[in-house]
Amino acid sequence: MTIVSSSYWERASDGRVICTLCPHRCTMKEGQRGLCYIRGNQDGAVVLHSYGRSSGVAVDPIEKKPLFHFYPGSSVLSFGTVGCNLSCRFCQNWDISKAKIMERLGESLAPEELVALAKKSGAKSIAYTYNDPVIFWEYARDVALLAKRENIKSVAVTAGYISSSAHEDFFSVMDAANIDLKSFDDNFYRRLTGGRLAPVLETLEYVAKQSDTWLEVTTLLIPGENDSPGELEALTSWVVEHLGPHVPLHFSAFHPDWKMEQHQATSLEILLKARAIGLAAGLQHIYLGNVDHPKTAATFCHHCQEILIERNWHQVTNYNLGTAGACPHCHHSVVGIF
Numbered sequence: 328m329t330i331v332s333s334s335y336w337e338r339a340s341d342g343r344v345i346c347t348l349c350p351h352r353c354t355m356k357e358g359q360r361g362l363c364y365i366r367g368n369q370d371g372a373v374v375l376h377s378y379g380r381s382s383g384v385a386v387d388p389i390e391k392k393p394l395f396h397f398y399p400g401s402s403v404l405s406f407g408t409v410g411c412n413l414s415c416r417f418c419q420n421w422d423i424s425k426a427k428i429m430e431r432l433g434e435s436l437a438p439e440e441l442v443a444l445a446k447k448s449g450a451k452s453i454a455y456t457y458n459d460p461v462i463f464w465e466y467a468r469d470v471a472l473l474a475k476r477e478n479i480k481s482v483a484v485t486a487g488y489i490s491s492s493a494h495e496d497f498f499s500v501m502d503a504a505n506i507d508l509k510s511f512d513d514n515f516y517r518r519l520t521g522g523r524l525a526p527v528l529e530t531l532e533y534v535a536k537q538s539d540t541w542l543e544v545t546t547l548l549i550p551g552e553n554d555s556p557g558e559l560e561a562l563t564s565w566v567v568e569h570l571g572p573h574v575p576l577h578f579s580a581f582h583p584d585w586k587m588e589q590h591q592a593t594s595l596e597i598l599l600k601a602r603a604i605g606l607a608a609g610l611q612h613i614y615l616g617n618v619d620h621p622k623t624a625a626t627f628c629h630h631c632q633e634i635l636i637e638r639n640w641h642q643v644t645n646y647n648l649g650t651a652g653a654c655p656h657c658h659h660s661v662v663g664i665f
Contacts, residue, residue, distance in 0.1 A: 336373035350526045363462040365410040377408035381436045390641040396663025397503040400643035404445040407457025414521035416586040438469040452480035471500035487530035494533045503541040510553040511562035535570040545577040563608035573662040579616035628654040
């Protein structure tokens with residue numbers, strides 16, 4: 328199904344249209360599509376070609392998003408479409424993000440059907456994931472509004488590459504977000520993602536300071552690209568200063584894929600060093616992903632250091648939080664939504 332975008336586009340003086348949803352501001356002739364591939368110029372307007380069509384649906388633990396402080400141990404219905412507005416050479420969902428519409432879009436799933444699936448599965452929330460929900464925001468918005476009526480939460484898994492003018496519309500319907508901060512180096516963004524760093528930092532600050540959306544951040548560490556001590560010190564210090572020391576940060580291991588298949592995988596040693604740097608910077612909750620290391624997947628009370636939630640990969644194996652997310656040992660509150 329194709330729908331006309333309700334906003335975030337304008338007409339150029341030469342008859343082309345400009346999509347203003349993300350910082351790329353793709354300018355398109357009639358019949359052309361933008362970098363994301365699923366938004367294009369049709370009859371002189373920007374349309375979304377993937378509305379109501381999903382590339383896949385699955386029920387996952389919320390920890391897989393990853394979100395560790397948002398209803399831990401609950402299940403989430405995950406779905407996405409195709410396309411992406413970044414061109415990450417290390418993309419680990421490239422078969423979806425780089426797919427053309429007819430190659431990967433499967434059955435038609437109207438917003439009502441997705442909410443019904445979530446309700447039937449017992450999922451606490453719906454995650455807009457696999458590819459970036461920013462580019463299919465009209466579809467995500469309509470699902471989220473219907474889900475809210477059923478007391479089902481909405482989760483955005485996104486790179487945060489969205490125009491500041493769209494921040495309020497997008498995040499006002501999202502109860503939680505995990506945003507990728509792929510690097511703290513603009514050259515990395517330009518060279519390996521086709522984007523820029525500044526818009527992502529702006530998005531992160533908006534979510535942390537001006538929205539009610541619960542925020543967690545993920546950085547995929549790629550050896551020799553974004554894992555130097557200097558960059559990690561700058562990144563973690565920025566998170567503490569601009570987002571807050573309470574915001575959970577996930578360092579994930581890179582596995583060679585897409586256009587970086589010959590690149591070295593991330594070792595546990597690299598991840599542990601990154602975690603130590605973040606803790607020294609003042610971050611209270613740092614998790615390691617894509618590795619089997621239960622200690623760094625556990626949630627600790629920041630005040631007394633008691634283990635509150637234990638995890639084995641994405642499964643919660645022990646839950647010791649008291650009512651309203653309070654530590655049962657020292658009675659201090661733990662940040663999050665429980």
